[in-house]
Amino acid sequence: MALHIALVEPEIPANTGNIARTCAATGTVLHLVRPLGFQTDDRTLKRAGLDYWHAVDVRYYDSFRELKETYPGHRFFCASTKAVNRYTDMQYQDGDFLVFGKETAGLPAEILQEHAETGIRIPIGDAVRSLNLSNSAAIVVFEALRQLDFPNLR
Numbered sequence: 001m002a003l004h005i006a007l008v009e010p011e012i013p014a015n016t017g018n019i020a021r022t023c024a025a026t027g028t029v030l031h032l033v034r035p036l037g038f039q040t041d042d043r044t045l046k047r048a049g050l051d052y053w054h055a056v057d058v059r060y061y062d063s064f065r066e067l068k069e070t071y072p073g074h075r076f077f078c079a080s081t082k083a084v085n086r087y088t089d090m091q092y093q094d095g096d097f098l099v100f101g102k103e104t105a106g107l108p109a110e111i112l113q114e115h116a117e118t119g120i121r122i123p124i125g126d127a128v129r130s131l132n133l134s135n136s137a138a139i140v141v142f143e144a145l146r147q148l149d150f151p152n153l154r
Contacts, residue, residue: 004029004097011037011103018134024052033061083119092144
C-alpha cells in the first residue's frame, strides 16, 4: 500500500505540479477531484512536475464522494486552517489519505464536518491566512512518512 494525497478541486496548475513531484519522490498516490481549475495538459502543470509525471500514479474522480466510495475503510485526514488537531498529533498509517482543498477556499464545509475528528491543521502565525497548497501537502506527507519510518525511501 501507500499514502495518498487527494486534491479537491485544485485551481493552480503549478501547485498540483509541485505536489505531483512530491508524490513521485515519495511513492505517494495522487488523487485529483474535479472540477480542476486547469487542463491536465497545461504547460504550467507539466513544467512544475518537470519530467517526473511518468513516476506519479494519478487518479481522477468526479466528486469527493466517488473517491471515498472507491476506498471504503480508508482514513481521510482533511487539512484546514479551521481544524482543531495539529497534523503532528495524528498517528498515520499506510493507506491513509491526506486531503487538501482548493487554494482560494479550502475544503467544503460538509467535508470538514464529516471528518471533524480527522481534521488537521498546520500551526501558523497571524500574519497569513494559510500556507501554499504544495508546501502544506509536503509538510503533512513527510510527517506521515516519518511516522512510518520512510518506507521504500533512501
